[in-house]
Amino acid sequence: xxxxxxxxxxxxxxxxxxxxxxxxxxxxxxxxxxxxxxxxxxxxxxxxxxxxxxxxxxxxxxxxxxxx
Amino acid sequence: xxxxxxxxxxxxxxxxxxxxxxxxxxxxxxxxxxxxxxxxxxxxxxxxxxxxxxxxxxxxxxxxxxxxxxxxxxxxxxxxxxxxxxxxxxxxxxxxxxxxxxxxxxxxxxxxxxxxxxxxxxxxxxxxxxxxxxxxxxxxxxxxxxxxxxxxxxxxxxxxxxxxxxxxxxxxxxxxxxxxxxxxxxxxxxxxxxxxxxxxxxxxxxxxxxxxxxxxxxxxxxxxxxxxxxxxxxxxxxxxxxxxxxxxxxx
Ligand SMILES: Cc1ncc(C[n+]2csc(CCOP(=O)(O)OP(=O)(O)O)c2C)c(N)n1
Ligand code: SF4
Ligand code: SF4
Ligand code: SF4
Ligand SMILES: [Mg+2]
Numbered sequence: 001x002x003x004x005x006x007x008x009x010x011x012x013x014x015x016x017x018x019x020x021x022x023x024x025x026x027x028x029x030x031x032x033x034x035x036x037x038x039x040x041x042x043x044x045x046x047x048x049x050x051x052x053x054x055x056x057x058x059x060x061x062x063x064x065x066x067x068x
Numbered sequence: 069x070x071x072x073x074x075x076x077x078x079x080x081x082x083x084x085x086x087x088x089x090x091x092x093x094x095x096x097x098x099x100x101x102x103x104x105x106x107x108x109x110x111x112x113x114x115x116x117x118x119x120x121x122x123x124x125x126x127x128x129x130x131x132x133x134x135x136x137x138x139x140x141x142x143x144x145x146x147x148x149x150x151x152x153x154x155x156x157x158x159x160x161x162x163x164x165x166x167x168x169x170x171x172x173x174x175x176x177x178x179x180x181x182x183x184x185x186x187x188x189x190x191x192x193x194x195x196x197x198x199x200x201x202x203x204x205x206x207x208x209x210x211x212x213x214x215x216x217x218x219x220x221x222x223x224x225x226x227x228x229x230x231x232x233x234x235x236x237x238x239x240x241x242x243x244x245x246x247x248x249x250x251x252x253x254x255x256x257x258x259x260x261x262x263x264x265x266x267x268x269x270x271x272x273x274x275x276x277x278x279x280x281x282x283x284x285x286x287x288x289x290x291x292x293x294x295x296x297x298x299x300x301x302x303x304x305x306x307x308x309x310x311x312x313x314x315x316x317x318x319x
Contacts, residue, residue, distance in 0.1 A: 020249055061075045
């Protein structure tokens with residue numbers, strides 16, 4: 001299991017998680033979801049500190065965060 | 069692995085119709101988290117407004133009613149008085165609460181109704197396409213103020229929290245901003261306090277959430293949050309304006 005789990009089909013590609021992530025480890029995927037948005041994905045799990053900020057700022061309840 | 073953040077149980081597991089990056093979604097999450105944390109989902113009854121949040125009943129996993137424009141505090145009053153053990157919250161926009169519903173909110177506060185109001189102030193009529201609200205800032209553009217709100221013509225924006233804090237029946241009145249991780253954390257605390265005030269039988273509670281409408285502001289979601297911090301907070305200061313412990317107090 002990864003530290004940050006995205007419910008990809010709910011993502012609206014707003015990029016707030018990308019902007020507020022203090023480690024800048026989230027990026028938008030090239031693929032598009034069924035809504036037609038590029039979903040957010042965790043690009044660098046190693047540098048994620050499981051702070052939960054991305055999840056707190058996501059308006060669409062897409063993200064859940066876990067700490068090893 | 070230990071879970072650091074989980075989606076609140078009091079939200080239904082479905083997509084909302086809100087625009088990408090709209091802070092109505094953050095407000096919904098915080099209300100649902102408060103309901104979860106206080107363990108009151110079985111007793112919670114929400115009242116949805118007219119405005120972008122009109123379908124809130126489809127997003128919360130608790131009982132709900134939808135009210136006519138601006139009348140959510142009156143409907144919430146009826147629910148709370150007939151089912152006193154329920155935990156009742158009205159969820160209202162600034163057009164709904166500060167314009168057509170100005171009388172209802174003032175009188176609900178005056179009567180000290182034991183309801184909690186979540187007031188989403190995005191300084192515009194979002195649902196109808198971006199008309200000027202009583203809360204639109206001086207100089208802020210709207211479809212009905214294409215050159216920006218003019219003070220000479222439309223007056224200065226209404227500071228709802230400060231106004232309601234002068235009413236003795238209002239037990240808890242606070243303003244928060246859904247614009248950064250720190251401010252969202254403070255908003256969570258205030259919303260919880262609003263519900264706790266109701267649970268303690270303290271009287272009327274309202275939490276004003278400064279919010280964004282990226283679509284009608286014509287900005288990206290992040291840019292809109294920056295705009296909120298730079299333009300709304302200076303006019304609409306954050307803090308607790310009235311607490312059950314007594315009197316006005318700026319935090
Ligand atoms: C009696 C009545 N008057 C006017 C309207 C049109 N109307 C729908 S939503 C709205 C204002 C919504 O703005 P706000 O309350 O700020 O909510 P937002 O969409 O910004 O969250 C208006 C004027 C209506 N539906 N009913
Ligand atoms: S948990 Fe924190 S560090 Fe990890 S992706 Fe989210 S915001 Fe970035
Ligand atoms: S904040 Fe949420 S909706 Fe926005 S891009 Fe990130 S995961 Fe998607
Ligand atoms: S119009 Fe504005 S308030 Fe309504 S959903 Fe879109 S961004 Fe949110
Ligand atoms: Mg509005």
